[in-house]
Amino acid sequence: MGQSTKTKKLDTKQVARKISQLIFLALLIIGVYMDIRMVIIILLPASLIFGNFFCGWACPYGTAQEFMAKIGKLFIKKRFKMPRKIQKYLQYLRYVLFAILMIGIIDVVLNYTNGYGTFMQFFSNNITPAASTISIIIMVSYLIISIFFERPFCNYLCTESAKYGILSMTRVFSIKRNEDTCINCKKCDKACPMNIEISTHSHVRNGQCINCFECISACPMENTLSFGKVKISLKRNKE
Numbered sequence: 746m747g748q749s750t751k752t753k754k755l756d757t758k759q760v761a762r763k764i765s766q767l768i769f770l771a772l773l774i775i776g777v778y779m780d781i782r783m784v785i786i787i788l789l790p791a792s793l794i795f796g797n798f799f800c801g802w803a804c805p806y807g808t809a810q811e812f813m814a815k816i817g818k819l820f821i822k823k824r825f826k827m828p829r830k831i832q833k834y835l836q837y838l839r840y841v842l843f844a845i846l847m848i849g850i851i852d853v854v855l856n857y858t859n860g861y862g863t864f865m866q867f868f869s870n871n872i873t874p875a876a877s878t879i880s881i882i883i884m885v886s887y888l889i890i891s892i893f894f895e896r897p898f899c900n901y902l903c904t905e906s907a908k909y910g911i912l913s914m915t916r917v918f919s920i921k922r923n924e925d926t927c928i929n930c931k932k933c934d935k936a937c938p939m940n941i942e943i944s945t946h947s948h949v950r951n952g953q954c955i956n957c958f959e960c961i962s963a964c965p966m967e968n969t970l971s972f973g974k975v976k977i978s979l980k981r982n983k984e
């Protein structure tokens with residue numbers, strides 16, 4: 746198959762994603778996000794087939810971290826990326842935290858460090874004792890770190906995201922890479938906010954993927970990265 750570079754055109758996937766993110770953020774700010782949580786929860790079982798659309802499209806705290814990253818990109822050319830050797834292990838931290846939460850140990854500590862929960866409570870005017878000054882400082886700290894490092898809370902600490910990640914391991918639809926047209930430029934790896942190595946796999950089977958499609962947008966080659974049906978397998982891509 747011949748290789749051709751992309752021509753400049755409107756990135757409809759990213760436009761749709763940005764609109765969705767802004768809608769959910771606005772719903773939180775006007776105070777109705779919590780009331781429609783039962784509608785958003787549909788994204789949880791949907792993850793079994795389509796992967797995690799919650800973090801990349803609907804989570805207001807994910808959107809806030811992304812917004813801070815955009816500001817960072819204006820000033821900082823070389824942003825920090827976790828080295829792969831560390832990422833390989835560190836990416837499991839949120840699952841460990843989720844397991845700890847499930848069995849109810851160090852519940853109090855997790856409440857304080859839960860940036861997602863604090864962010865929701867802050868905007869819902871529903872500050873509980875757990876979301877005290879300390880937890881607000883921690884939540885804001887994650888946002889400041891986002892200026893230098895993509896989605897620090899989502900990547901390693903979010904137990905909400907861990908839920909979606911676990912369910913998305915059976916996903917039927919995912920990011921696919923056409924090995925015939927790929928020029929191995931690794932722009933996709935660089936663009937991925939969840940630090941997934943896309944350029945060495947035929948498709949993404951990784952619980953970290955948040956369906957943000959930034960990899961597709963960054964790829965300079967036509968018909969090389971796409972979102973579509975992949976072979977069902979519980980085997981995870983090696984990182």
Ligand code: SF4
Nearest residue numbers: 937954955957958960
């Ligand atoms: S693999 Fe692509 S879609 Fe998945 S998180 Fe990374 S950039 Fe986003």
Ligand code: SF4
Nearest residue numbers: 927928930931933964
């Ligand atoms: S961005 Fe990734 S998939 Fe696209 S050509 Fe470069 S290495 Fe290949």
